[in-house]
Amino acid sequence: xxxxxxxxxxxxxxxxxxxxxREKAMEVAARFLEGSNPDAxxxxxxxxxxxxxxxxxxxxxxxxxxKQVVIYRDPDFLVSVKKGLDLGTRLKQAIKxxxxxxxxxxxxxxxxxxGLGQEDLVELGPEExxxxxxxxxxxxDELKALLKNHxxxxxxxxxxxxxxxxxLLSWLKKRKKGNHFLIIQLSDRPKNVPLFKEFxxxxxxxxxxxxxxxxxxxxxxVSQFVREQLKRQGKEMERAxxxxxxxxxxxxxxxAIKNELQKLxxxxxxxxxxxxxxxxxxVVRHKEEELYRxxxxxxxxxxxxxxxxxxxxxxxDIHPLAILAAIRNSIIRTYALKSVSRECSxxxxxxxxxxxxxxWPEIKKTLSKIGAGAMSRMHPYSAYLHLASPYSEDELAEMxxxxxxxxxxxxxxxxxxxxxxxxxxxxxxx
Numbered sequence: 473x474x475x476x477x478x479x480x481x482x483x484x485x486x487x488x489x490x491x492x493x494r495e496k497a498m499e500v501a502a503r504f505l506e507g508s509n510p511d512a513x514x515x516x517x518x519x520x521x522x523x524x525x526x527x528x529x530x531x532x533x534x535x536x537x538x539k540q541v542v543i544y545r546d547p548d549f550l551v552s553v554k555k556g557l558d559l560g561t562r563l564k565q566a567i568k569x570x571x572x573x574x575x576x577x578x579x580x581x582x583x584x585x586x587g588l589g590q591e592d593l594v595e596l597g598p599e600e601x602x603x604x605x606x607x608x609x610x611x612x613d614e615l616k617a618l619l620k621n622h623x624x625x626x627x628x629x630x631x632x633x634x635x636x637x638x639x640l641l642s643w644l645k646k647r648k649k650g651n652h653f654l655i656i657q658l659s660d661r662p663k664n665v666p667l668f669k670e671f672x673x674x675x676x677x678x679x680x681x682x683x684x685x686x687x688x689x690x691x692x693x694v695s696q697f698v699r700e701q702l703k704r705q706g707k708e709m710e711r712a713x714x715x716x717x718x719x720x721x722x723x724x725x726x727x728a729i730k731n732e733l734q735k736l737x738x739x740x741x742x743x744x745x746x747x748x749x750x751x752x753x754x755v756v757r758h759k760e761e762e763l764y765r766x767x768x769x770x771x772x773x774x775x776x777x778x779x780x781x782x783x784x785x786x787x788x789d790i791h792p793l794a795i796l797a798a799i800r801n802s803i804i805r806t807y808a809l810k811s812v813s814r815e816c817s818x819x820x821x822x823x824x825x826x827x828x829x830x831x832w833p834e835i836k837k838t839l840s841k842i843g844a845g846a847m848s849r850m851h852p853y854s855a856y857l858h859l860a861s862p863y864s865e866d867e868l869a870e871m872x873x874x875x876x877x878x879x880x881x882x883x884x885x886x887x888x889x890x891x892x893x894x895x896x897x898x899x900x901x902x
Contacts, residue, residue, distance in 0.1 A: 488680025549637030576622035580629025792889030
C-alpha cells in the first residue's frame with residue numbers, strides 16, 4: 473500500500489524493515505525537499521531519542537535549507553506491546569538488549585506510575601528508588617547505572633506528555649503543509665497500540681510489511697517488489713526465473729530479497745533479462761549453504777567474508793546460537809584434526825593426493841580409537857582443508873575456551889548477539 477503520490481501531508485508512516493524502508497524514506501524526502509541541501513534530512517532512533525526532541529527538531533529552522541525532513545525510527549509509543557507485558561518486563565527487556573536510553577524512559581514511566589515527580593529524583597537515592605521498583609527484577613547495579621548515566625531521560629519520562637506520542641500526533645494534525653516533514657518508520661505493524669490507527673489517519677502510508685499481507689496478495693506483492701527493484705536497474709526477470717528466485721530466497725524479508733537482488737544485478741553485468749538459469753547459477757542463499765560459507769570463511773581466517781555471511785544469516789533470521797554452534801563444530805574439527813595429525817607425525821605441507829593416500833588412513837584410525845568416529849567419516853578433502861587452516865592449536869584452544877562465555881553473553885548480555893559474534897570475529901580473524 474503506497475499513498476505517497478497524493479498531495480503532501482505533514483507526515484508519512486513507512487511500515488517495513490529499515491534496510492528497505494530507508495530507500496522509500498529518502499525518495500519521499502528528496503521529493504519534499506525539491507533539491508534542497510541533503511543535510512536537511514535528520515534520522516533519529518526511537519530507542520535513543522524521546523518524542524520531545526523530535527518535536528524540537530520539527531520546530532527548528534534549518535541553517536542551509538528552509539525545508540527540513542525528520543525521520544523517526546521505531547518510536548517508543550508505536551512499538552508493539554504484547555498483551556500482559558507490563559512496564560517492568562519491558563524495562564528488563566530493554567536493559568537486556570542494551571537499549572539504555574529506552575530503559576531509562578521506561579523506568580521514568582514506571583516511577584511516574586508509582587506517584588513520583590521529577591523533584592523526587594533529586595531527593596531520593598538509588599536505594600529508595602530501588603525499593604519502589606524492587607518487584608520488577610531490576611538489579612541494583614543496573615538501576616544505579618541508569619540513574620547515573622541517564623537521569624535526564626528518566627526525568628523527562630516521568631512527565632507523561634514526553635512519551636505519549638500525542639505531541640507529534642497534534643503537530644501532524646495541525647500542519648497539513650509546511651517546511652517540515654515527519655517520516656515515521658516502523659519495523660513491523662504495531663500490536664495493541666491504539667494510537668497507531670490515529671497516526672495512519674494523519675499521515676500518508678507505505679506498507680512494506682509482508683506479514684500484513686496473506687495468500688496470493690502476498691505473493692503478488694513480493695513479485696511486484698522484485699520487478700520494481702530490477703526496473704530501477706534497467707533489468708527484468710523472466711517468470712520462471714522469478715518463481716525460482718522466490719523459492720530460493722524466500723518471501724518473508726524484503727531486505728533479504730533486496731540484498732540478493734543487488735548481488736544478482738551485479739553478477740549479470742550488462743545482461744538486461746535475467747533467466748531461470750541465471751538465478752540457479754548465481755543465487756545461493758540457502759541457509760545451510762550460507763552457514764557453510766560462514767564456517768569456510770572462519771576456517772580460512774577471512775574476516776570480510778565471515779562478516780558478510782554473518783550479516784546475511786542474521787537477515788534470514790537464523791538464530792545466533794545456531795551460528796555459534798556451526799562455528800564451534802568447525803573449531804572442534806580443526807583442532808582435533810591438527811592435534812591427531814601432530815600425534816601421527818604427519819607432514820602438514822603434503823599435497824592433497826599424498827594426504828589422501830598416505831596420511832588420511834592413519835588419521836582416521838586414530839580418530840576412531842579416541843572415540844571421534846563421526847569425524848573419521850569426513851570426506852578426505854574436507855579434512856585436508858581443515859588441516860590447512862592457518863590457526864595454530866593454541867589459537868584454536870583459546871577460542872574453545874571462549875565459546876561458553878559467548879553462549880552466556882548471547883543469552884543474557886546487554887549486547888546484541890550480532891555484536892558478540894562480530895567482536896569474536898575481530899579478535900581472532902584480524
